[in-house]
Amino acid sequence: MQMKREGKYLVRSLSFKGASFDVEEVELTKAQEAVWDGSAELWEHIIEAFYNAKDRADTSWSKHLTSMLWSSHQRFFSSLLMAVKVPGTVRIAKKALEDGHCVVIGLQNTGEANTVAADDGCSAAEMIVHNLLDKHGAKMLLDDEMSDIKARLKELKLPINPLDQLIDELGGPKKVAELTGRQSRQVCLQGEWTVERREKTGSSGDDINIEERKRFQMGKKLVAIISDAASTGISLHADSRVKNQLRRVHITFQLPWSADKAVQQMGRSHRSNQSSAPHFKLLMTPIGGEWRFASAVAERLQQLGALTQGDRRATGSSGIQAFSIETEYAYQARP
Numbered sequence: 297m298q299m300k301r302e303g304k305y306l307v308r309s310l311s312f313k314g315a316s317f318d319v320e321e322v323e324l325t326k327a328q329e330a331v332w333d334g335s336a337e338l339w340e341h342i343i344e345a346f347y348n349a350k351d352r353a354d355t356s357w358s359k360h361l362t363s364m365l366w367s368s369h370q371r372f373f374s375s376l377l378m379a380v381k382v383p384g385t386v387r388i389a390k391k392a393l394e395d396g397h398c399v400v401i402g403l404q405n406t407g408e409a410n411t412v413a414a415d416d417g418c419s420a421a422e423m424i425v426h427n428l429l430d431k432h433g434a435k436m437l438l439d440d441e442m443s444d445i446k447a448r449l450k451e452l453k454l455p456i457n458p459l460d461q462l463i464d465e466l467g468g469p470k471k472v473a474e475l476t477g478r479q480s481r482q483v484c485l486q487g488e489w490t491v492e493r494r495e496k497t498g499s500s501g502d503d504i505n506i507e508e509r510k511r512f513q514m515g516k517k518l519v520a521i522i523s524d525a526a527s528t529g530i531s532l533h534a535d536s537r538v539k540n541q542l543r544r545v546h547i548t549f550q551l552p553w554s555a556d557k558a559v560q561q562m563g564r565s566h567r568s569n570q571s572s573a574p575h576f577k578l579l580m581t582p583i584g585g586e587w588r589f590a591s592a593v594a595e596r597l598q599q600l601g602a603l604t605q606g607d608r609r610a611t612g613s614s615g616i617q618a619f620s621i622e623t624e625y626a627y628q629a630r631p
Contacts, residue, residue: 314573315566321580322384332583334452335376335421339369342425342445349436361432368428375407375421377586378458378550381579385549386465388577389519392545398518400532400574402561403550406523407457408478418482418489419454456489457482459521462549466519473508473517477525505530515540522564524552533567533574544574551578551590 299305324332346365350357389399407420425445433442455461460482463472469483480493494504505526512520512532518540520532534541544565552558565574580586 310566310568312566312573315576316573317576317578319578319580320384320388321582322381324380324581324583325383328380331452331454332376332380334448335373335454338425338445338448338452339372341448342428343369345437345441345445346432349438361436364428364432368424371405372421372424373585374405374550375419375424375458376454377581377583378403378405379419379421379455379461380581381549382455382458382461382465385462385547385579388547388579389466389545393518396542397545397575398512398515398540398542399520400544400546400565401462401519401521401549402546402564403459403521404524404552404557405550406459406476406478408480418457420457422449422452422454425449460484460489463521471517471519473512473520475505475508475520475526475530476523478523513538513540515542518542522561524557524561526564528560530564531567532564533570534572535567536569536571541571543572546574546576548576548578551586 343365346361385401389401392399426449429437429442429445433445437445459476463469463474463481464484466472469481474481474494478494480491482489482491508517508520509530509532511517513535522530522532532544534544546562546565548558548561552561562574562576578590580590
């Protein structure tokens with residue numbers, strides 16, 4: 297940084313000229329709000345049960361258990377947050393396809409770790425709770441507490457794994473290129489969800505990603521979904537040397553934990569030698585927790601314009617500034 301300020305070090309970076317950015321807010325339906333509220337009440341009950349168990353003399357408590365409890369809580373609502381975005385994402389993607397564009401959807405987690413043990417369709421969010429109960433609940437909770445939590449969990453009827461539902465509603469694996477690191481996925485056949493392996497005999501996950509990338513760049517598939525595992529080294533932009541010259545509409549379905557990863561994933565559809573710059577869409581819900589999380593990432597993303605074009609407003613930061621909670625009004629509202 298010192299050498300750069302003194303003019304001794306030059307860093308060339310791709311301009312974002314021609315690229316556009318906007319924020320799309322996805323409204324929740326009454327049914328989705330009911331599931332969210334029910335999930336919040338369920339987790340309030342789960343946390344209370346575990347902390348009541350902590351007070352019992354015949355149980356042990358550790359920092360590891362505290363970490364597992366709250367990380368499960370966080371992963372549960374992260375998965376549920378993705379699930380409520382699926383209808384809006386499908387609507388935006390189909391509109392982009394109708395307008396003559398192709399679509400890149402970026403997410404971080406595939407949900408495979410929580411659904412790999414299932415042999416039929418299941419909810420990733422639901423399996424997070426079951427895994428917590430199976431690993432720690434049997435030792436900590438009473439039998440009636442365990443039964444009550446599982447009964448309330450079943451009543452919620454949580455949605456299927458968001459990634460699998462997204463692929464299904466956009467035409468299935470034959471129309472959607474999946475560039476992720478997972479080995480299996482859930483597919484809907486005649487209304488029934490089943491689990492199938494993605495790999496062919498003798499092939500690896502990287503081989504599948506390369507083949508899926510080729511199909512997208514050739515225009516055989518007009519929708520590509522990329523995860524954190526495929527956010528480095530894969531080019532999905534409108535390269536002048538590939539057959540698929542349609543403008544990319546890049547939908548950020550799930551925000552990463554850091555701005556660096558967000559920029560890295562955006563770079564899959566915005567690279568040199570492109571015939572057209574992408575249109576980035578950041579999907580958000582009215583849920584306050586997501587806006588609080590997005591504000592931290594937005595602060596870092598706002599530096600993107602300053603780094604690439606010498607102007608913080610260069611990337612259309614009016615949309616990014618909407619996430620800022622560090623304003624004069626916010627400070628005045630503090631008790």
